[in-house]
Amino acid sequence: MLRFIAQRLFAAAITIWIATIAVTLLIHLVPGDPVQIMYATFQSTPEQIEATRTALGLDQPIHIQYFMYLGRLLEGDLGRTIVGNQPVLDVLLARFPATLLLTTASLAIAVIVGMSLGFFAALHRGTALDVGAMLIAIVGVSMPHFWLGLILLFFFALQLGWFPVAGSDLRSLILPALTLGLANAAVLARLTRSAMIDIFDQDFVRTAHAKGLPRTLVLYRHALRAGLVPIVALLGFQFAYLMGGAIVVENVFAWNGVGRLAIEAVFARDYPLIQGFILFFATIVVCVSVIIDVAYAFLDPRIRYG
Amino acid sequence: MAAQVEPVSASAADLGTGSFWWALVKSPSGAIGLVIVAVLVIAAIGAPWIAPFDPLRMAAGPRLQPPTLTHWFGTDDFGRDLFSRIVHGARLTLMIGTIAVGISLTAGLLLGLIAGYAAGWTERVLMRLVDVLFSFTEIVIALACLAILGVGLTNAMIAIGIASIPFYARITHSVVLVERSKPYFEAAVAGGAGHLRLIFRHLLPNVVPTLIVVGTLGISTAVLAAAGLSFLGLGAQPPQPEWGFMLSSSRDLISRAPWMMFFPGIAIAVTVLGFNLLGDGIREVLDPRQRQR
Numbered sequence A: 001m002l003r004f005i006a007q008r009l010f011a012a013a014i015t016i017w018i019a020t021i022a023v024t025l026l027i028h029l030v031p032g033d034p035v036q037i038m039y040a041t042f043q044s045t046p047e048q049i050e051a052t053r054t055a056l057g058l059d060q061p062i063h064i065q066y067f068m069y070l071g072r073l074l075e076g077d078l079g080r081t082i083v084g085n086q087p088v089l090d091v092l093l094a095r096f097p098a099t100l101l102l103t104t105a106s107l108a109i110a111v112i113v114g115m116s117l118g119f120f121a122a123l124h125r126g127t128a129l130d131v132g133a134m135l136i137a138i139v140g141v142s143m144p145h146f147w148l149g150l151i152l153l154f155f156f157a158l159q160l161g162w163f164p165v166a167g168s169d170l171r172s173l174i175l176p177a178l179t180l181g182l183a184n185a186a187v188l189a190r191l192t193r194s195a196m197i198d199i200f201d202q203d204f205v206r207t208a209h210a211k212g213l214p215r216t217l218v219l220y221r222h223a224l225r226a227g228l229v230p231i232v233a234l235l236g237f238q239f240a241y242l243m244g245g246a247i248v249v250e251n252v253f254a255w256n257g258v259g260r261l262a263i264e265a266v267f268a269r270d271y272p273l274i275q276g277f278i279l280f281f282a283t284i285v286v287c288v289s290v291i292i293d294v295a296y297a298f299l300d301p302r303i304r305y306g
Numbered sequence B: 001m002a003a004q005v006e007p008v009s010a011s012a013a014d015l016g017t018g019s020f021w022w023a024l025v026k027s028p029s030g031a032i033g034l035v036i037v038a039v040l041v042i043a044a045i046g047a048p049w050i051a052p053f054d055p056l057r058m059a060a061g062p063r064l065q066p067p068t069l070t071h072w073f074g075t076d077d078f079g080r081d082l083f084s085r086i087v088h089g090a091r092l093t094l095m096i097g098t099i100a101v102g103i104s105l106t107a108g109l110l111l112g113l114i115a116g117y118a119a120g121w122t123e124r125v126l127m128r129l130v131d132v133l134f135s136f137t138e139i140v141i142a143l144a145c146l147a148i149l150g151v152g153l154t155n156a157m158i159a160i161g162i163a164s165i166p167f168y169a170r171i172t173h174s175v176v177l178v179e180r181s182k183p184y185f186e187a188a189v190a191g192g193a194g195h196l197r198l199i200f201r202h203l204l205p206n207v208v209p210t211l212i213v214v215g216t217l218g219i220s221t222a223v224l225a226a227a228g229l230s231f232l233g234l235g236a237q238p239p240q241p242e243w244g245f246m247l248s249s250s251r252d253l254i255s256r257a258p259w260m261m262f263f264p265g266i267a268i269a270v271t272v273l274g275f276n277l278l279g280d281g282i283r284e285v286l287d288p289r290q291r292q293r
Helices: A002-029 A034-038 A046-055 A062-074 A088-124 A128-142 A144-160 A168-202 A203-210 A213-250 A259-270 A271-299 B019-025 B028-050 B081-118 B120-135 B137-150 B153-163 B165-180 B182-188 B195-231 B243-253 B259-286 B288-292
Strands: none
Touching: A002 A062, A002 A271, A002 B137, A034 A046, A046 A088, A046 B195, A088 A128, A088 A271, A128 A168, A128 B019, A128 B243, A128 B259, A144 A168, A144 A213, A144 A259, A144 B243, A144 B259, A168 A271, A168 B028, A203 A213, A213 A259, A213 A271, A213 B195, A259 A271, A259 B137, A259 B288, A271 B120, A271 B137, A271 B165, B019 B028, B019 B259, B028 B081, B028 B259, B081 B120, B081 B165, B081 B195, B081 B243, B081 B259, B120 B137, B120 B165, B137 B153, B137 B182, B153 B165, B165 B195, B182 B195, B195 B243, B195 B259
C-alpha cells in the first residue's frame, strides 16, 4: 500500500515537473515577439516593454529562464499579470473558491442523477425502461453543455424567474451546477449501467439470491457496493472533465471562477496569467487524481494487499 | 470524450465486404446514425442549392422575425435567414470535425505504433509523456495552443486536433500491446520480417477497426469542442455561420428571440448524436460481444 502511494506521488511529481517545462516553452512557441503581442492592445512605452522582457527573463538564454522560473515558483511566485500588474497566484487563488464550489456541486449532481439512472437501467435490463433511460443518457452525452445552460437560463431564469440570470450567491449556483452536473450525469449513467450489469451476472450475487436473501438486500448491500468500485476509479477522470467543462459553463453564467479568468487571459494574451493557470489547473487535477487513486486502493483489497 | 474504449476485435478484412454495411443498417443505432450523417453530408455539399438565402446577406428578411413560411427558422438581429446559415454551417462543422480528427488520429496513431512496437525505454518515455499530456485535459491543451497561435477557426481546429493526440496514442498503444503478443506476430518476427513490414503489414491493419470506431466517436467530440470554443469567441469569427458562434450571439437576445438559440443548439446536438450513434453502430458490427450488453 505504501509502495503504491509512493509510486503515485512520484508520477504526480513528474507530471507537474513536465508541466513547468511546458509552460516555459509555451511563450517561446508564440510566433513573433510575445512581449509586443501582449502590449498590442494598450498604450505602452518602450521602457515598459523592456521592463516586462527583463521581468519575464526573456533576455536570458532559455535554460537560464527555466531555472529562474523554477526558482521563483518554489517561492510561490508565479509572476505578475500583464493586465492590472497583480501577482498571478493571488488572482488565481481569489477566483478558485468559486470554481471549486461549482465543480463539487456539479459532481454531486452528476453522481446522484447518473448513478441512479444507470442502476435503474441495469435493474430493468432489456426492457423499455432500460432503453428509455439509455436514450436520455445518449441525448445527454450529445447535448453541448453551453446549450443546456442557455435553455435552463431561458426557462428557469427568464420565463419562470426562479433563479437569477447571473450572480455569485448560492441561488445563482443552482443553474450552472445543474448544467455541468447533468451533462456529466449522462456519462456516469452509461458507465454505471455497464458496471452493474457485469456485477448482476456474477456468482456471488446469484449465491446471495439463492440462499434466500431479500431482493433489496442483495441489490443494495451486495451488488451496489461491488459495482461502486470501478465507478470510483473513474471519478478522478470525471473531476478533470468537470474542471474543463467549468471553463465553458462559467462563461455562460458569468460565474467568476478561474475558467472565466483563463478565457479573459487568452483574449488579452496575458502570458504570465495563462502560464500560471495551466500550471495551477494541472496541479489541482493531478492532486485530485492521486487522492482518488488512493481512496480506490483502500476500497479494492486486490490493490491494498497487492 | 468516452472514458473507456475497448479495442475492437475484428480484422480489417471484415470491413471490405458488403455485409458490413448491411449489418450496420440493421443495427438501430447504426441506421439512425448513418441517416443523420448522410443528411449532414448532403446539406454540406448542397448548401448553395438547399439554402434559400445567402447565409451572409443582411436584411434577407425583417430583423428578429420568428419562424415563418419564408424564413423557416426565423431571422437573426441582422435580418439574416437562420435556416440558410444553419445549412451552410454544416459545411464548417463537418470540415472542423474531419480535420481535427485527422490531425489527432494521424499523430496519435504514429505515436502509439512507435511506442508499442519499439517497447523498452522508447515506449516508457513516450507513454509517460502521453499520460502527462492526458492529465492536462483536452480543453487546457487547446487553450494553450490558442494562446500560442491566436484565436480563429483554423487555429481552433488545429488546437482541438493537437489536444486529442494523447487519447488516440493511448488507444493505438493498447491495441498494439495486445497484437504484439499474439502468435501470428511472433511468427512474423521469427520469420525475419523487417521493421516497416511488421508495423505496416501486421500491426497497422489490426489497429484500423478500433480507430474507425474511436475516430467516428471522436468527430462528435471535436464538433462539440469546436462549437464550445466558438461559443467562447475563440473559434469562428463574425460573420461565419458557425453553430457555436451563432449560439453565443443569441445569448443577449434570448428573451426576445429564443429561436436564435434553439435551432443552432439542435443542429449541434443532432450532429453529435449522429456521430455517436454511428460510432456505437460500427462497434456493434465489428465486435459482436458488445451486442449482448
